[in-house]
Amino acid sequence: MILQSDKDVTIMTTSKQILVINCGSSSVKFALLPKDSREPLLSGLAECLGLADARITFKTSEGKKTESLDGGRHEEAMSALTRFMENHGWLDGVAAVGHRIVHGGERFQASVLVDDGVIEGIEACSSLAPLHNPGHLVGIRAARAAFPALPQAVVFDTAFHQTLPRAAYMYAIPQRFYHDYGVRRYGMHGTSHRFIASETVATLGLDPERHGILIAHLGNGASATAVSNGRCVDTTMGMTPLEGLVMGTRSGDIDPAAVTFIARKEGLDLDGIDSLLNKQSGLLGISGLSSDCRALEDAAAEGNKDAQLALDMFAHRLARLLGGLASSLERLDALVFTGGIGENSSLLREKTLARLKIFGFAIDPAANERAVRGAGGLISRPGSVMAMVMATNEEWMIARDTAELAGL
Structure with a gap:
């Protein structure tokens, strides 16, 4: 009424x-x-x-x-x-x-x-x-x-990743740091990954008990996850959201020795290093222009080589880590792009899938161009390993869990 x-x-x-x-x-x-x-x-x-x-x-x-x-x-x-x-x-x-x-x-x-x-x-x-x-x-x-x-x-956000096997979540440092301080891989974006995993099984008609899915949650913060039979078995973010993919202002993976080298050269303390890697790096640091993928795509189209490099590095790192995640699966049924960049950047999806041809991905250019602004859907060619775009819905997952726990 x-x-x-x-x-x-x-x-x-x-x-x-x-x-x-x-x-x-x-x-x-x-x-x-x-x-x-x-x-x-x-x-x-x-x-x-x-x-x-x-x-x-x-x-x-x-x-x-x-x-x-x-x-x-x-x-x-x-x-x-x-x-x-x-x-x-x-x-x-x-x-x-x-x-x-x-x-x-x-x-x-x-x-x-x-x-x-x-x-x-x-x-x-x-x-x-x-x-x-x-x-x-x-x-x-x-x-x-x-x-x-x-x-x-x-x-x-970390709960979905608690099914990681020990070999996937431990770091190769003395185990006392894990036992004393909890230093290990935890993963992030778990609520989004959980939603996408469940929706992909339902949308594609996959066997709930036998499937393998790669999920790329791409935004200002970005992470990728491997899901086997409904369980997370590997992910790119680590103890904090800094590890893994190139992000808006975060560096993602970097040689720790490079960090100490830079710190000595620049006279950076720990807070300075934290600011450099979390707030001044990623797409912003590479391009020197912006952390916004849309601005970088426009600049690259106008010939800005640093913007082009930022986009190429984003796609290269994403494809490389997706390939690594695939090794944790028994089978590969689908790759799903989600998040602000994953749902709207047809260019970065195209660049990424071009680097994953060895896994059997073949993009449908027309479908890829249509899958923006909430449209979603399959973007792979018939007969190839399925790739698709899907809008995430973390709020609904939170609401659903809350309703169940409250007995509503």
Whole structure:
């Protein structure tokens, strides 16, 4: 039922809804999904929290609306969000809250309901994700204060990768660093990889008990994963999101001796090295122009050789690591591209598949060009190993896990 008011079009709904929160140190990304739907009633972002230009943007079927938070922090963002939902008649329908958590270490191997012990566990993992987990905890506490009577769940990006065999997750360093400090490969983007793996099996009609899938989640942060019979068996990101592929501003794999060499030459301390590899490298560092793939493709088309090199390196590293991941599979049924770059850069998909011909991939150029802006679908030629584009939906995975844990 739709009720007209002097302020808004208020949408009343009797279905139970899940509020999904993805909280960073200075931002809150959110989505409100009906329990049985993948399409959100509401989505948006609060950003620049704690600064003078703090603001929150709401996106609904009516369009976008931005409000100033005037230096507000996470608590003010949650208050603005609850007011907006109340004005639209959605607040009373919220039945549970789900949170995305980047790092769960080895303790959390599945999604769980929040209690004090879980919060302590997330705090204990904060040293493994110092830029993410503290922000997640702020979001959890703000949401618990805003919705004290509702069940709340946490969904860990590292959980899907907990099926890695020991040979895949250990580093070739003295084992005491693993036993004393938890130094090992954990992997990231697990919620996205889990969604894509399940959807690929259903979409392509693969045997749930016997399949092999490579997944390339490509965005400003990028990772690739090998999935065998529904289980993650290898992945490119490591203890942190720095390892693996070339990314927007992250270097990905680099010889550690090169890092110490640069540090001595430049007089860099550990913080300087961290900034160099995480914030000044990747596509931005190579091109000297931008971390945005779209800007680099435009520049390369105009003859910018550094932009072209950045794109070539991105595709080369991706193909090389996908080839390595394939060695962890018993069979190879499909390669799936997802994420902002994976779903929209037909050029980088073409470059990558051209380097993977030895595995039996053959691209359909017309289908590849069509598979942008949410279109998706197969981009390989009939008779070749299947390659496809698929939009990920991490928010729905979080909402689904939350609903199941809350018994909705």
